[in-house]
Amino acid sequence: MLRSDSQARMVVVRQHEPLCSPCLHDSISAKARSAIRSHALIRPGDTVVLAYSGGHASALLLHLLAAMRSLNLKHPEKRKVPFTLHVVHIDERAAHSENVEESGPGPSAHAAAVGGYCTDAGVAFHAVPLHAVLLDGGSHSGTEPNTAAGAGRLRALLDSVADATARDDTLRALRTRLLLRTARALGARSLALGCSSTRLAAHALAEACKGRGHGVAAGARLVDARHGPALPFFFRPFRDTSTRELAACAHLLALPVPARAPQRYLAGRRGARSINLLAEDFALALLAANPSAASNVMSVLDRLQAFDWSEAGRAGGVDTQTGRAQDRGTTLCPLCLNPRGPRDGPGRDGAVPEASRLPVPAAEALARTCAACRVGVLGLGLGRNHDPDEGTTAALLGAFAALAAEQGEEPLADRPAPVPRERMRAAIADCLL
Amino acid sequence: MKLCVECRTQRAAMRRPKTSEELCKECFYTAIETEVHETIMATNLFRRGERVAIGASGGKDSTVLAHILTTLNRRYDYGLDLFLLSIDEGIKGYRDDSLETVKRNEQQYQIPLTICSYKDLYGWTMDEIVAQIGTKNNCTFCGVFRRQALDRGAAMMKADKIATGHNADDIAETVLLNFLRADLARLRRCPSIITGADSTLPRVKPFKYVYEKEIVMYAYFKKLDYFSTECIYSPFAARGLAREFIKDLEAVCKACLLLEGLNRGLPRMGVGRTKRNGGDDESC
Numbered sequence: 062m063l064r065s066d067s068q069a070r071m072v073v074v075r076q077h078e079p080l081c082s083p084c085l086h087d088s089i090s091a092k093a094r095s096a097i098r099s100h101a102l103i104r105p106g107d108t109v110v111l112a113y114s115g116g117h118a119s120a121l122l123l124h125l126l127a128a129m130r131s132l133n134l135k136h137p138e139k140r141k142v143p144f145t146l147h148v149v150h151i152d153e154r155a156a157h158s159e160n161v162e163e164s165g166p167g168p169s170a171h172a173a174a175v176g177g178y179c180t181d182a183g184v185a186f187h188a189v190p191l192h193a194v195l196l197d198g199g200s201h202s203g204t205e206p207n208t209a210a211g212a213g214r215l216r217a218l219l220d221s222v223a224d225a226t227a228r229d230d231t232l233r234a235l236r237t238r239l240l241l242r243t244a245r246a247l248g249a250r251s252l253a254l255g256c257s258s259t260r261l262a263a264h265a266l267a268e269a270c271k272g273r274g275h276g277v278a279a280g281a282r283l284v285d286a287r288h289g290p291a292l293p294f295f296f297r298p299f300r301d302t303s304t305r306e307l308a309a310c311a312h313l314l315a316l317p318v319p320a321r322a323p324q325r326y327l328a329g330r331r332g333a334r335s336i337n338l339l340a341e342d343f344a345l346a347l348l349a350a351n352p353s354a355a356s357n358v359m360s361v362l363d364r365l366q367a368f369d370w371s372e373a374g375r376a377g378g379v380d381t382q383t384g385r386a387q388d389r390g391t392t393l394c395p396l397c398l399n400p401r402g403p404r405d406g407p408g409r410d411g412a413v414p415e416a417s418r419l420p421v422p423a424a425e426a427l428a429r430t431c432a433a434c435r436v437g438v439l440g441l442g443l444g445r446n447h448d449p450d451e452g453t454t455a456a457l458l459g460a461f462a463a464l465a466a467e468q469g470e471e472p473l474a475d476r477p478a479p480v481p482r483e484r485m486r487a488a489i490a491d492c493l494l
Numbered sequence: 495m496k497l498c499v500e501c502r503t504q505r506a507a508m509r510r511p512k513t514s515e516e517l518c519k520e521c522f523y524t525a526i527e528t529e530v531h532e533t534i535m536a537t538n539l540f541r542r543g544e545r546v547a548i549g550a551s552g553g554k555d556s557t558v559l560a561h562i563l564t565t566l567n568r569r570y571d572y573g574l575d576l577f578l579l580s581i582d583e584g585i586k587g588y589r590d591d592s593l594e595t596v597k598r599n600e601q602q603y604q605i606p607l608t609i610c611s612y613k614d615l616y617g618w619t620m621d622e623i624v625a626q627i628g629t630k631n632n633c634t635f636c637g638v639f640r641r642q643a644l645d646r647g648a649a650m651m652k653a654d655k656i657a658t659g660h661n662a663d664d665i666a667e668t669v670l671l672n673f674l675r676a677d678l679a680r681l682r683r684c685p686s687i688i689t690g691a692d693s694t695l696p697r698v699k700p701f702k703y704v705y706e707k708e709i710v711m712y713a714y715f716k717k718l719d720y721f722s723t724e725c726i727y728s729p730f731a732a733r734g735l736a737r738e739f740i741k742d743l744e745a746v747c748k749a750c751l752l753l754e755g756l757n758r759g760l761p762r763m764g765v766g767r768t769k770r771n772g773g774d775d776e777s778c
Binding site for chain 2: 101486492493
């Protein structure tokens with residue numbers, strides 16, 4: 062059934078329902094705006110960072126957020142909010158290219174194009190090289206001194222990880238840390254991600270395969286405030302929209318997107334493919350056969366229990382600056398940022414290098430890792446012939462330990478938390494039926 | 495499956511401590527909200543058009559008070575102009591996080607928030623005061639300063655009344671404390687639902703008859719979250735002893751409980767399992 066003027070360009074992105082460009086845009090925009098407004102995710106005067114990957118989703122999110130801004134703080138226009146928007150693009154070319162000199166110090170051609178778009182929209186654009194996450198100081202400028210040295214350090218760190226999945230996960234963890242650090246340096250309260258339902262479903266599948274099933278629900282919620290009050294919270298306004306819809310809309314609006322999709326996963330050695338890539342391929346194949354698969358997965362994730370810091374919907378208005386790990390004393394794994402569970406204690410994985418042989422920051426980081434990361438990312442406990450040398454382990458852990466300390470994160474166990482529901486329940490247990 | 499005794503259609507989720515009735519969630523909310531509304535009406539607690547400062551600490555009482563007052567104001571059209579008033583005593587690790595909950599309440603209920611700090615008003619934080627005088631009389635300082643801070647904050651915001659979340663348990667403890675101190679003046683005043691009725695800024699306690707446990711239950715089922723970090727100086731407070739005593743009193747002998755139920759027309763009160771004292775009868 063045609064929904065509007067048949068002169069407009071039509072696309073079929075949802076089952077067999079043709080939509081014209083304005084209707085597609087309005088539908089996507091309305092969903093995202095409704096989520097943002099009903100949970101007060103962007104307040105007047107806020108600073109918001111958009112994590113811009115270069116794909117269709119983040120391009121469309123940039124377009125949408127820029128349109129939501131009012132430039133008048135005192136008398137905002139109707140349906141607009143006065144807030145400051147920064148666009149942060151993590152330049153990962155050094156991680157992907159074989160020759161570090163190829164990446165060069167300047168921005169990529171695509172980043173330059175988006176930079177121009179942002180300038181026109183009156184939005185600040187920052188291209189930050191990924192290797193900046195390993196440097197001290199926390200500067201988010203794109204003109205790092207010793208860029209080649211930094212890129213070399215990054216390559217060396219990633220190369221020290223033999224397993225393709227582990228390298229992907231390390232890359233992802235470094236990217237997340239850098240985004241958080243950069244957003245905080247910009248004074249942001251929140252960080253917008255363009256994750257689509259398709260991407261979230263694929264990611265959930267991959268995480269479940271890697272033993273991080275307990276975190277998949279939280280990783281797909283609208284709001285993710287696990288990092289605590291000192292760091293911005295994530296929000297995902299496109300979580301109910303498919304990649305196909307987002308790509309079609311971005312294309313129809315002629316937004317600046319690169320000809321080739323941004324490289325998300327590292328090339329494995331000898332062509333090995335990571336679990337992440339396999340899961341994504343599986344998800345895409347599934348969707349080709351059954352377009353509603355992604356929404357089915359999202360529906361399951363919605364019904365799984367997440368953590369308190371992601372329950373935006375139930376809490377009504379959300380003050381995500383009080384995001385806490387669910388239980389007092391629960392720490393987040395410094396690598397995957399999932400809460401550790403009771404089965405994540407050391408000793409379960411077999412041979413683990415004695416913490417005393419590692420430098421102190423690395424040892425402390427090791428004590429906080431979850432079992433899935435210890436085995437999956439650090440490669441520990443797989444057996445004597447497979448365990449990495451201590452140098453590799455120390456280098457990886459050291460990188461994450463340094464990040465945690467630099468960001469001024471207190472051990473979450475020491476932070477006071479809202480009264481856990483278990484404690485409330487214990488107080489009224491004799492009255493419950 | 496037990497059915498709610500009120501609506502007889504939904505599953506009963508809890509037994510109300512006050513009445514021992516088995517209720518579903520919705521009927522429980524209705525019961526609490528209606529009782530608070532009836533208290534407000536019976537005592538003429540508010541007048542139409544009044545500006546009311548809700549003393550908000552981020553704790554369970556003020557969080558639930560903010561929720562219920564905004565609900566009742568809307569449902570029964572009290573016509574009140576509500577706002578939240580928070581005091582920052584400057585106790586590190588105690589107030590900082592609970593203030594975040596109050597800021598969330600501001601967002602959720604769309605009522606404005608004002609924060610007054612001891613530092614701004616008096617030039618001293620509680621931490622600085624305790625460093626100076628020790629932990630013997632610090633509660634006195636804090637209590638006096640907080641009362642004045644609330645008054646000043648409310649006056650600054652042109653409030654007509656201050657509403658606090660003191661519940662039945664709090665008032666019982668206060669009565670006991672004043673009794674033990676032989677403070678007759680306070681003993682006479684403290685159970686009143688309105689204090690300072692003749693002054694420019696009366697204080698009201700809409701939760702005077704609400705059990706603390708029922709406030710926790712309301713917050714639990716409604717999924718309201720709150721902070722209840724014990725003030726770090728509270729182990730030294732006399733109120734703690736009174737609280738323990740009252741909790742022990744609640745584990746009263748079975749016969750008294752049953753008799754009380756009969757006399758109050760609540761024959762089910764005290765019937766059924768009570769975990770508190772293992773069911774042993776003690777003569778009283």
